[in-house]
Amino acid sequence: MRTQATATPWALTADFYDRPVLVVARDLIGCAVDHAGTSGVIVETEAYHDSEPASHAFIGLTPRTRTLFGGPGHAYVYRSYGIHALLNAVCEPEGVGAAVLIRALEPSSGIETMRRRRGLTRIEDLCSGPGKLTQALGISLEENGSSLASGPVRIGPPPEGWENPSVVSGPRIGISKAVDLRWRFCVAGNRHVSRPWPRPGDEHG
DNA sequence: CATGGGATTGACT
DNA sequence: GTCAATCCCATGC
Numbered sequence: 001m002r003t004q005a006t007a008t009p010w011a012l013t014a015d016f017y018d019r020p021v022l023v024v025a026r027d028l029i030g031c032a033v034d035h036a037g038t039s040g041v042i043v044e045t046e047a048y049h050d051s052e053p054a055s056h057a058f059i060g061l062t063p064r065t066r067t068l069f070g071g072p073g074h075a076y077v078y079r080s081y082g083i084h085a086l087l088n089a090v091c092e093p094e095g096v097g098a099a100v101l102i103r104a105l106e107p108s109s110g111i112e113t114m115r116r117r118r119g120l121t122r123i124e125d126l127c128s129g130p131g132k133l134t135q136a137l138g139i140s141l142e143e144n145g146s147s148l149a150s151g152p153v154r155i156g157p158p159p160e161g162w163e164n165p166s167v168v169s170g171p172r173i174g175i176s177k178a179v180d181l182r183w184r185f186c187v188a189g190n191r192h193v194s195r196p197w198p199r200p201g202d203e204h205g
Numbered sequence: 206c207a208t209g210g211g212a213t214t215g216a217c218t
Numbered sequence: 219g220t221c222a223a224t225c226c227c228a229t230g231c
Contacts, residue, residue, distance in 0.1 A: 046212070054212070064227055081213050082224030088212085101212055131213050141226090174212055194213095 010156040011149040017072035021047045021091040021098040030158040030165045035137040040105030043187040046172045050097030053177040057097025067145045068097040075153050077144040084131030103130045106192040129194040170198040
């Protein structure tokens, strides 16, 4: 099959995700997410791993966590608080329950569609939170288990100007366990990051 | 089969 | 600052 044909010339491939989840969480900052014509640049992530109790995978392999323990480079989408769909990128080898939660985007294209879905106009309100960005991009639970290389949700390398963002780290948001781990990564000073904003001086890497 | 909690958000005091 | 909305699924009876 030499006609592999650059089937997905744009998207990151599975080997990108087949690395330690902390490294992937850091490297996804600045990368682009696309779903059906709406897209944005990742400005905030969090890492989760089956070795720590804040992760859904901590309890082991169940119907709910099946995707988390599957191969790297797939979308793990789950419902939070009965309302919101949250998007994660599955990492590390198959059999390891690790994923990066995509927490915020800076909108790039399809912004009018995002405004209609969100019922809001300010750019900073469209994707500045994990439940907000899935609503803005139209991502639902149906995308759980789908490939982030072939879609419908795809993640690609940083657009021009986003190759080397300044990243700050801090504790993860909205969890009650393993709160000491500083596994949250944000673009320093970016207005599209969810609150609470990281403190200046938390330089990372 | 019943119950409870959760990687959140927006409306309200 | 507080709080309800609302669904999946793990757990326990």
